[in-house]
Amino acid sequence: MRLLLDLLAQGLQMTLVLAAAPLLVGWTRKLRARLLRRRGPDLVQPYRDLVRLLRKEPVIAHSASPYFRVAPYLVFASTWIAAALVPTYATGLMFHWATDLIAIVAFLGFARFALGLAGMDVGTAFGGIGSSREVMIASLAEPAMLLVVFTLALLAGSTQLSAIAEFLVREPVGLRVSLGLALVALLMVAIAENARIPVDNPTTHLELTMVHEAMVLEYSGRHLALIEAASALKLTAYFSLVACLFFPFGMVTSTSSPLLYPLGILAWMAKIAVLGAVLAVFETAVAKLRVFRVPEFLGGAFVLGFLGTLLLFVSRAL
């Protein structure tokens, strides 16, 4: 019985992120449009898009290799696993032993690698430039991300998200400048990883500035649907990560009763919605960086992450 319940709880989280991801995308789009004084698409428009794409037959370039067809499934699957592992409404779920930060970074990295390879597969110039830029951004973002992970691991003594979240809920951490730095660094990484302004523009089709969109330009039909769903999931995963690490209040801990789950879900939705709103405001407020400046942006994230680790190291050594 207990096992069944645990399975159910984990399954709930898995479906929850998948179901909520397009809504999150719709929410930020709507909000951005409103901020720009447009009406904007419906909140559920991303669902409609996905369904429409799923119905369409994919058109595949004749120069594409079999890998081109496999890649979207790989991308979607590994992103979904990553998103489903990040604790959303509760800590200590059935697979909490697998919710390792480094594992999640690795899953996301694998998805990116798979997509980058697919971008180059057809052999068009756009795919190549998109892939190379994407990989450049990734190679800069990942060290920063790992430093954030170090900071948290140093603080909580574990890289397991569940454990970190429980630690942060339980222990009085106090005013930690390191945590603030780690938060800013993580947000910067999240912006870069999710191809948002100012690093990339998810709505552009201007050839000079495209990064992510250039890479997936050759995809259509259900393949595109999977990739779109994967990027929505990735955004959700990063938001859940931020929510779980830095705003862990409202999460149901492993010791409390499952009856609290609805509350936890509500809290999670609220947190994600707020983060989405912040993202929308931020995106309307800043201009996109030139590609050459992206290393500086991510270098900033790296410096912040490093400082966070260092400052924490100083106060821990005392």
Added chain:
Amino acid sequence: MGETARLLVLAIPFAAALLLGVIKDYRLGARLNATAAGAALLAAVGLLVFERPEPGIHFIVDDLNTTFILLNTFVGFTTALFSASYIAHELAIGRLTPRFLRFYHAMYQAMLGSMSLALLANNVGLMWVGVEVATLVTVLMVGIYRTEPAIEAAWKYFILGSVGIALAFFGTILVYLAAQETLGEGMPALAWNRLVAAAPLFDPRLLDVAFVFLLIGYGTKVGLAPLHAWLPDAHAEGPTPISAVLSGLLLNVALFALLRFKLVMAANPSALTPGPVMVTMGLVSLLFAALMLYRRRDIKRFFAYSSIEHMGITTFAFGMGGPLANFAGLLHMAMHSLAKSAIFMAVGHIAQVKGTQKIESLRGLGATHPVLAWGFAIGVVAIAGMPPFGLFTSEFLILSSTFARAHTLALVVVLGLLIALGALVVRLVGIVFGPPLGAREPARASYLPMFAHFLLVLLAGLWLPEPLVRWFQTIAAQLG
């Protein structure tokens, strides 16, 4: 009486600085400048003669700093005499205006005063303040001509000086931290005599790091390579009396600060021994400066590098330690102060009559200005460490004491000295002999301060009076 003398040594220069700031007539200013410097010298002699006041929390009078104070006030006085005739010419050719002279005289006294403050301070924080104020004042003096090179020199001096300021202060804070456990919070933990007394109880690791910062910080002021970059420019571009005071005095004061901290270090058995570090820095400075001497085309820059060389030798001697090397180091420092400031006096007049500092335009000085040429030649021979001058004695003592303990190091010193000697001889021959170039009108110079210095250096080379030897031996023993 001793108390009064101590007060006067400090009060006279600062009061004179204030007074000189408001006196409009520059002739009167120059006379007052020399008078004040002379009065400070008398007060310093008073320190020697009268009974010493008890070391307080702020000030201390001991053998070591009495020597430095005497040397400082003496050179300060003679340079003020030289300065009076020097600035008359600068005024005549319009490089300085009476308004700037007022500033110049006030700053001259402020510089002497802050150096005395650094020397008399028992509180190491106060000592820091003295060295820094002296540095900042010198920065202003170096830039006083407001030409492009002068501003560059002052700027460079300022930037490197501020690095020194910062690191030395950080080192001072670390020393305080090391001391506060034992000596308690507040003033006593900065008083040098208590620091030395309680040093065995300090945390050696803290002292080690502190000394590294102090060495880099004050070492910049001493002009030790590789922190010397400001020194040649500052010497070359400022007024020559300032070059004389810089080389003759300010470098010594910075070295004095290092010596104070060296004693604190030496009192703690488990702390790093400062000797080897100072030996290395001294040798590097010696060799580097000796090699650099060959490429100089500006005469003041040339002697600035020679100052780096001699500060290197002095630091080396103090780094070696022991009664003989310390004795030789003290003697060398005093002799270098006297000889180098006298050389700058000669060079100042030479540059004035010839209207240039470029060495190739100074040829044939012997024919045009025999007295200046004689002074210059004596100075170069003395600074090269030739007998019968005092620098020969001190260098001989340094070498012989080093040979007895570490021959390899002594060989390096000999090598450096020979390289420097070569450069000095080449320059001497080039300037004094050969077909005369440039202006021939007689110099209106005051030769007295210059030849007084040379006479002292010569006397020290021929015969060191017994009381002086004993005096230096006492200090050498204290320096460990």
Added chain:
Amino acid sequence: MSPLAFDIAHLLAGSMVVVSFLLLYQDRITGVLNVFAVQAIILALAVAFQAWSQGAPHLYLTALIALIVKGGIIPLALHRIVRELGIHREIEKVVGVGLTMLVGLALTALAVIVVLPIAQEAGRVGREDLAFALAVILLGLLMMITRRNAVTQVVGFMSLENGLVLAATGAKGMPLVVEISVAFSILIAFIVFGIFVFRIRERFDTVDVHALERFRGD
């Protein structure tokens, strides 16, 4: 000392290091001046906090000086100078931002490595302040080295002084004489710098120190 007090001290001192990095990162003079003002204000807070936690009222004076002089008057004056000289363009850097940042990180790590193991007696807060202060000092030095513009070098120097003040107040019971002297030296330094900036302007029509390099004699 309560954990909260420690956290506040940690937060303030840590913020100073972070602001030092921001200072290195800025590439516009006006930005540099604003960030410097922020650093001075944080310094004032940190010193005031030390005054409160050590029960040393004279430190409030140091805090006040930092706030008024370095957080207000000097940045405003420099803003004015910059506007009058018309040099609110980009700053030339000797080395790129990336390299500067990496060197900065290395220096910060060095400061921590040097200070943490030695300052056992300084107490928790003192030791941490000392480590961060050394980092700020070294970063100020780095700024002075990497910048060519006279005004930004001034700012680098003052940022370095901020580090010194932080270190001095972190050392418990450091006598007042020294603190006043620090403030005093800052004042003198500023006068000196002010004079120089104007003199350089008079001569070269630019405050770029690079223009001075031509006059290297030998």
